[in-house]
Amino acid sequence: MNEQKVSITEPLSANRRVWNGTMRALLYIAAALICALLVFLIGYILYRGIPNLSWEFLSSEESVINDIEGILPAIINTLYVIVATLIFILPLGVGSAIYLTEYATNKKLVSVIEFATETLSGMPSIIFALVGMMVFCQALGLGTSLIAGAFSLVMMTLPTIIRTTQESLKTVPQSYREGSLALGSGKWHMIRTVVLPSSIDGIVTGCILAVGRIVGESAVLMFTAGMGMRMANFGGDTIAEFFDNFFGAAGSTLTVSLYVYAKERADFDHAFAVAVVLLVIALVINLAAKLAGKKTQEKLRAGNDKNDR
Amino acid sequence: MNEYVTTKGEKGAVKAGKEKIVPAAGQPAERIDSKRGVKDVMESVMRAVFVICGLVAVGFVLIISVYLIISGIPAIREVGLWNFISGTNWSPANRTEPSFGILPMILTSIYGTAGAIVIGVPIGFLMAVYLSKVANRKVAAVIREVVDLLAGIPSVVYGLVGMMVLVPAIRTTFNLPAGDTLLAAIVVLAIMILPSIISVSETALNAVPREYEEASLALGATELETYFRVSAPAAKSGIAAAVVLGVGRAIGEAMAILMVAGNVANMPSLLSSVKFLTTAIAGEMGYAGDLHRQALFSIGLVLFLFIMLINAALNLFLKHNKEGN
Incomplete structure (x- = not known):
């Protein structure tokens, strides 16, 4: 009866039905698998780590005599590296992005710079570790020190800052620039007073992402900044001594101390406690980057709306 | 504007002399010109x-x-290029007869990467399809957050x-003396590349024009057929970029793999302890x-050459992508 009619409600052929069913099942299996993995990973880290986490662990230096374990030195070293890296990376990265978006007229030079940036961003950290060790620790005579680690991280995180800054510079409406130039300001003056202030949140996003990479990095710092777990001496009695100590300080950051706990001391309880700290930092950085990124997006959308009208 | 002039004025006045400024007649004009010189x-x-x-x-x-x-x-000159890359014996610390063959590590790196791609890409791709097309928006947003966290x-x-979960599990499942194996490294790598594969392929899938999908649906294809036979091929260069990135x-x-792979320079096999190019450097430099x-x-240097090749491939795909759009 139905055979001559072609109906749009006609059921799919058996083959297609099987294919559809299989694909749908695969989709849900993949999604379920990944969600289960995520929940397990985070749950397991928290489950193993939180019982070993205490204020004392976070706020004290390890001491064999008093039987105290603590990661305060690692926290301070991590902060030191973050600040030192940002001090160098900010002007370099922002300047580079400004050159690429505002000044560059030579197409060949731009493509060379962009190729270099992409190469840097695809380079594995172990290469930065090797080169950092050779260049900063040995050739420049900085020795194994946090500052050498920071310099190596500058090489590694430069592309991150350049890319995010470039993106946010592109969101600044062209009319702002034209308005400023038409009023007689020079290019640098225009960049300083108009372009940079309106792209500040992109730069902030870049910094946050860079901090994320710095906190998560271990190979580079293991090679260049050392694996010592004791508090480095940052101070000194005379000014010269202070400079020597402050810029020569070496030690492990959070990730490196996790590695030392897990691999060299087989002290997994404390390794997981450090993992919880790192997890929390990753979470905070993610949220911060999202917030800053949202602002840029809104601006971009607002800009587009204006253009559409 | 005023601030700029007052703060930079003094310093600039000296420099202004070097610039060849032809003063125009009259006071005001000259002042403007000197400012321009500073600027x-x-x-x-x-x-x-x-x-x-x-x-x-x-x-x-x-x-x-x-x-x-x-x-x-x-070192390559000392050992000989061919001996270096095709030697199967890595025992550099041997005092009497040191041997520097990195073939086991090259193969391990290739096998490990291939394994991670074989496991990670299909799952990541399916997840991207799910997030981009199937999941409702709120669920997708939550999952995306967590995947981003995974990347961080x-x-x-x-x-x-x-080390604590996978390695013991492999040891008991396969009844091995030690669970530090290539398999463990592959699984860890697969999990680690998931976030980038998911987000890059999802971006590519989202960029597929709606018209393609609507046309396919209007011709009677089911939703799933549309996603896999229309959207995915249309996004293929983006997905290829995701694979290369992975x-x-x-x-x-x-x-990560230094901690789970066992670090013995065996020729790679799934259930033996292996050493990668990267872990050789990280583990032995000390x-x-x-x-x-x-x-x-x-x-x-060998690793660097590998990476440069991969970067070149990635650039190719990305360029193709841009032209496609």
Whole structure:
């Protein structure tokens, strides 16, 4: 009866039905698998780590005599590296992005710079570790020190800052620039007073992402900044001594101390406690980057709306 | 404006002399001209500064290349290029008869990466389809957050969890004396490349024009047929870029697999302890001396060449992508 009619409600052929069913099942299996993995990973880290986490662990230096374990030195070293890296990376990265978006007229030079940036961003950290060790620790005579680690991280995180800054510079409406130039300001003056202030949140996003990479990095710092777990001496009695100590300080950051706990001391309880700290930092950085990124997006959308009208 | 003039005025006045300014008749005109001179100097100084900043990235790449080549060549010359890359025996610490063959590590790196891609890409791709097309928006947003968090977790944390969960599990399942195997490394790598594969392929899938999908649906294809036979092929260069990105990540990872792979330079097999190019460097640099140390730099050079090849492939796909759009 139905055979001559072609109906749009006609059921799919058996083959297609099987294919559809299989694909749908695969989709849900993949999604379920990944969600289960995520929940397990985070749950397991928290489950193993939180019982070993205490204020004392976070706020004290390890001491064999008093039987105290603590990661305060690692926290301070991590902060030191973050600040030192940002001090160098900010002007370099922002300047580079400004050159690429505002000044560059030579197409060949731009493509060379962009190729270099992409190469840097695809380079594995172990290469930065090797080169950092050779260049900063040995050739420049900085020795194994946090500052050498920071310099190596500058090489590694430069592309991150350049890319995010470039993106946010592109969101600044062209009319702002034209308005400023038409009023007689020079290019640098225009960049300083108009372009940079309106792209500040992109730069902030870049910094946050860079901090994320710095906190998560271990190979580079293991090679260049050392694996010592004791508090480095940052101070000194005379000014010269202070400079020597402050810029020569070496030690492990959070990730490196996790590695030392897990691999060299087989002290997994404390390794997981450090993992919880790192997890929390990753979470905070993610949220911060999202917030800053949202602002840029809104601006971009607002800009587009204006253009559409 | 005023602020600019007052703060830079004094300093600039000196420099202004160097600039050839033809003063026009009358006071006011001259003042404007001298200001312009200050500004011009400032402009060209800042321009130079920005050019230098722009060239820093190029400088870094040059430094990396030059240093890797300079320090990687000596050991290769000593051992012989062919012996170095095709030798199957890596025993650099052997006092009487040291041997520097990195073939096991090259193969391990290739197998490990291939394994991670084989596991990670299909799952990641399916997840991307799910997030981009099937899941409702709120669920997708939550999952996306967590996947992003996964990307932000340091690699040593993955190594730690792998060490505590995966390695014992492999040991008991396969009844091995030790669970530190290539398999463990592959699973850890697959998990670590998931976030980038998911997000890059999802972006590619989202960029497929709606008209393609609507046309396919209107012709009677089911939704799933549309996603897999229309959307996915349309997004294929983006997905290819995701795969290449995953390859780059996997081949360059060091710390996580250093903790789970066992670090013995065997020829790779799934259930044996292996050493990757990266883990050889990370694990042995601490105690290596003389030729051994130089050989590690040579391994760095080999790894660098691998990465440059992968980067070139990635650029190709991305360029193709841009043209496609």
